[in-house]
Amino acid sequence: MQFSLKKIGVVLGCTIVLISIYAFGNRYFQISKNLDIMAAAYREVNTSYVDETDPSKLMRNLIDGMLKTLDPYTNYFSQSQVETARMEQTGKFGGIGIKVDIFDGVAVITQVEKGLPAYENNLKPGDRILEIDGTATKGKSKDDIERFLRGQPNTTLNLKIEKVVGENQYESKTLNLTRLETQETNVPYFGMITDNTGVIRLKIFNENAARDVRHAFDSLKRTNPNIKSLILDLRGNPGGLLQEAVKIVNLFIPRNQLVVSTKGKVAEWNTTFKTLDDPLDTKIPVAVITDNMSASASEIVSGSLQDLDRGVVVGQRTYGKGLVQITKNLNYNTVLKVTTAKYYIPSGRCIQAINYAERNADGSVKHIPDSLKVAFKTKAGRTVYDGGGIDPDIVLPKKELSKIAQQLISKHLIFDFATQFALKNKTIASAKDFKLSESEFDGFLQFIKNKDYSYTTESENLLENLKEAAEEEKYFNAIKEKYEAIKTGLAHNKQQDVLNAKAEIKTLIEAEIVSRYYFAPGFEQRQMLEDERVAKALEILNNTAKYTEILSAKK
Structure with a gap:
């Protein structure tokens, strides 16, 4: 009997091995077969199609179409795009230290970084870029212009610009600037938000992000011996280098603690x-x-500090990207960035929110529903969930700007007013202390008086929909008088709307003006002063009992 069991075991083992070999061989046969089919189809289209074809463009469309069925993070980079791929990975590039946007079809400088070539050549927000190395910017997208501005360090860039010298007044100039190696700043601001609470704004996880956070935290501790708590602001941070994230967690967690693991097909x-x-x-x-x-x-x-009960997470649920990519060098100096694994944080959960492997019938992606999420436990025994980003310990609703504020921003009126303000005022108070006076706000009202910033309210949109439906159903004449009366009642006064949202608009103007004198750090500092999420974080940090309760398992 024992001998028979051994024989059965050997047979089963051999069967499993043979099945595995067959499956492996069959998979590679399918790959080889489909490559042959693809090559034959590609060759025949290029040879036989009635019109001339571009072989490179056809192949690019073929590759992009294939990758589109996977996920948005698996991408192919042609030889000309490899430099872009490198910059994406390291965050380093040759540049002059500006950010641009398109205002009514014109490329406008919106931000200048102190100490870089643009700053040294007196370029300022509001200046227009007409040409880059002889190429006109009109009609180009923001991405196109940023690509033209970037290049190899120590190369020369020729700019034809219009310097703003007054309202609707510009002075033409031609400049030659030398690009320097630069990197998007990991930590644009750190400082004390109160006498005993520090804040670090971490914008991206580029190379040396952990070093920058360590420097910021160490500096806060050295210069403020009374520091008792810390806010780490990760809002809008799209991520970056995984190793930098692990090192940042290490600033608050002892050595040899698991932070993240990656698991994939291989x-x-x-x-x-x-x-x-x-x-x-x-x-x-x-x-x-x-x-x-x-x-x-x-x-x-955020997830590791939550899983290890080392910090309280405040705000909104995070994006939910739990996928890991690596780059593979291909022939002819091309590169493939491919998703190879999912990552799992200390509790064992994966926070990927979208299941790209199983799509809906129409090809759209599936979000993992709350009903299918699995519970995990933090180090202290608190319940947390996978499959949809990091749920904050204290959830705060997303703050929406008022319609009038959104319109003033989209029409660039707050930006343009700040540009004119900076032309007339050489200095202002510190970023923390600057306040727009009543007379200066009146000046803003005068500035926008004859400018278009009209918008349609949600109520007006609904009323217009009602009119269209009534006209289609031939009922409109019967309700026309009532419709006109309601329309008149809903009509809004733009100037009054601005006054109703005065506090909100003043805050936006002040932050924009501060950025002209104190650059990105001043802008970040200013925004935090009246930030509801920062205020909530402070409230929790100042209440030791509440902080401890949040990080403790419920009995």
Whole structure:
């Protein structure tokens, strides 16, 4: 009997091996077969199609079409795009230190970075870029213009610009600037938000993000011995380098703690990432602020600190990107960035929100429903869930700007007013103390008086829909008088709308003006002063009992 069992075991083992070999061989046969079919179809189209074809364009469309069926993060980069891929991966590029946007078809400088060539050549927000190296910017997209501005470090860039010198007044200039190697700033601002609470704004996880956060935190501790708590602001942070996220968690967590693991189809590529260094501070209370655009590495940091009960997460549910990509070099200096794994944070959960493998009948992606989410436990025994980003411990609704504020921004009127203000005022108070006076706000009202910033309210849209439906059903004549009366009642006074939203609009104007004198750090500092999410984080950090309760398992 024992011999028979051994024989059965050997037979079963051999069968499993043979099945595995067959499956492996069959898979590669299918790959080889379909490559042959694709090559034959591609060759025949290029040879036989009635009109001339572009072989490179056809192949690009073929590759892009294939990758589109997978996920948005698996991308192919042609030889000409490899530099873009490198910049995406490292965050480093040759540039002159400006950001641009398109205002009514014109390329306008919206931000200048202190210390870089644009700043040294007196370029300012509001200046227009007409040509870059002889190429007109009119009709070009924002992405096109940013690509023209970037290049290899130490190369020369020729700009034809119009410097703003007054309202609707410009002075033409031609400049030659040398690009310098630069990198999008990881930490645009850090400082003390109150006498005993520091804040670090982490914008992206580029190379050296952990070093920058360590420097910021260490500086806050050295210059403010009374610091008792810390806010880490990850709002709008799309992520970046995974290793940087692990190192940032390590600032608050002892060495040898698992932070994230990656698991994919190829088991040999599965990896675990643990903290390797001594932490900077394992005791200081931490609040992490997130929103629905905090993704990837941001979710590793916020999720790990939540799973290890090391910090309170405040704000909105994060984006839900739990996929890992690597780059593969292909022939002819081309590159494939491909998703190879999902990542899992300390509790064992994966926070990927979209299931790209199983799509709806129409090809659209599926979000993982709340009913299918699985519960996990934090180190202290709190319940957390997978499959949809990081749910904050304290959930705050998304704050929407008023319609009138949105319109003033979209029409660039707040931006344009700040440009004129900076032309007339050489200095202002500190970023923290600057306030727009009543007479200056009256000046803003005069500035926008004859400008178009009209908009349609939701009520007006609904009324117009009612009119269209009534006309289609031949009822409109019967309700016409009532319709006109309601329309008149809903009509809004733009100037009054501005006054009704005065506090909100003043805050926006002040932040924009501060950015002209104190650049990105001043803008970030100014925005935090009246930020509801920062205020909520402070409230929790200042209440030791509440902070401890949130991080404790419910009995």
